[in-house]
Amino acid sequence: MDISRVAEQGLVLLGCGKMGSAMLAGWLEHGLPAASVWVIDPYPSDWLKAQGVNINTPLPESPAVVLVAVKPQMMGEALPAIQALGGGDSLFISVAAGTSLATFENVLGADTPIIRAMPNTPAAVRQGITALIGNSEASDADIVLAEGLLSAIGETVRLDDETQMDAVTGVSGSGPAYVFHLIETLAQAGEAHGLPPELAMKLAKSTVAGAGALAMAADEHPSQLRVNVTSPNGTTQAALEVLMHEEEGFPDLLHRAVKAATNRSKELSRE
Numbered sequence: 001m002d003i004s005r006v007a008e009q010g011l012v013l014l015g016c017g018k019m020g021s022a023m024l025a026g027w028l029e030h031g032l033p034a035a036s037v038w039v040i041d042p043y044p045s046d047w048l049k050a051q052g053v054n055i056n057t058p059l060p061e062s063p064a065v066v067l068v069a070v071k072p073q074m075m076g077e078a079l080p081a082i083q084a085l086g087g088g089d090s091l092f093i094s095v096a097a098g099t100s101l102a103t104f105e106n107v108l109g110a111d112t113p114i115i116r117a118m119p120n121t122p123a124a125v126r127q128g129i130t131a132l133i134g135n136s137e138a139s140d141a142d143i144v145l146a147e148g149l150l151s152a153i154g155e156t157v158r159l160d161d162e163t164q165m166d167a168v169t170g171v172s173g174s175g176p177a178y179v180f181h182l183i184e185t186l187a188q189a190g191e192a193h194g195l196p197p198e199l200a201m202k203l204a205k206s207t208v209a210g211a212g213a214l215a216m217a218a219d220e221h222p223s224q225l226r227v228n229v230t231s232p233n234g235t236t237q238a239a240l241e242v243l244m245h246e247e248e249g250f251p252d253l254l255h256r257a258v259k260a261a262t263n264r265s266k267e268l269s270r271e
């Protein structure tokens with residue numbers, strides 16, 4: 001991550017909750033000087049206060065980056081604090097779910113470079129994935145800078161069009177909760193078949209984490225990995241016949257779940 005420009009001109013972080021803190025911890029670890037960071041947050045955490053960054057002090061005139069990490073419902077209240085930085089050289093990056101580029105352009109001016117990003121909660125352990133898209137003012141160098149900053153919390157991918165953000169929300173944004181529920185229900189099923197709760201949960205968590213790690217590391221497609229562990233007439237096949245059932249299995253269930261999240265994301269961005 002090239003942080004020299006950010007170190008020189010400064011970075012303003014609006015909102016330092018879960019997502020803001022995870023990013024800030026990564027940047028400081030990568031060598032961004034604490035003195036180059038200005039945080040605006042009404043109730044700074046003890047962790048934040050111990051980092052040596054500028055908290056709720058007057059902002060630099062032209063920071064390299066202004067990163068917005070407040071909840072969408074706090075946006076109206078929070079944005080005036082940084083509105084004056086719009087229309088200049090500062091690159092704005094927002095990780096707020098459901099707040100469109102057009103909304104930011106209305107507040108900051110359409111000549112402001114803005115990047116909208118959608119991270120997910122494994123960011124807390126730096127294993128998130130963040131999808132990004134810039135407005136027409138955002139240059140390739142701006143996107144590269146945003147990718148560098150967001151790589152502090154995991155991988156990044158670029159979108160072709162902002163409309164893809166709703167489906168991204170349905171897959172990776174909300175997706176960790178689907179997997180948490182898979183872990184819960186896999187453990188419950190183990191319990192139902194005689195395992196003690198702690199053992200069932202340990203098996204379920206490690207199975208999901210291990211299968212995820214293997215899917216990431218392997219050259220084969222996940223469907224090939226599945227075939228590799230499915231012997232004819234074996235135990236896995238017996239379970240997959242249930243899970244892969246066209247109407248009652250995962251294909252239809254996940255299709256409906258992702259559709260519901262995607263539609264809700266569309267509705268929220270219209271509200």
Ligand SMILES: NC(=O)c1ccc[n+]([C@@H]2O[C@H](COP(=O)([O-])OP(=O)(O)OC[C@H]3O[C@@H](n4cnc5c(N)ncnc54)[C@H](OP(=O)(O)O)[C@@H]3O)[C@@H](O)[C@H]2O)c1
Pocket residue numbers: 014015016017018019020040041042043069070071072074077078079095096097098118119120121122173
């Ligand atoms: N967490 C995730 O997994 C995730 C995933 C994708 C996207 N996001 C997006 O990331 C953004 C931040 O989420 P989060 O989970 O980090 O939320 P969070 O933990 O609630 O953090 C938001 C922070 O903003 C602060 N804040 C509230 N009003 C403010 C104001 N007027 N000015 C400055 N700061 C203000 C809050 O302070 P108080 O605590 O004092 O209110 C809090 O520290 C959201 O827009 C969310 O949609 C989060």
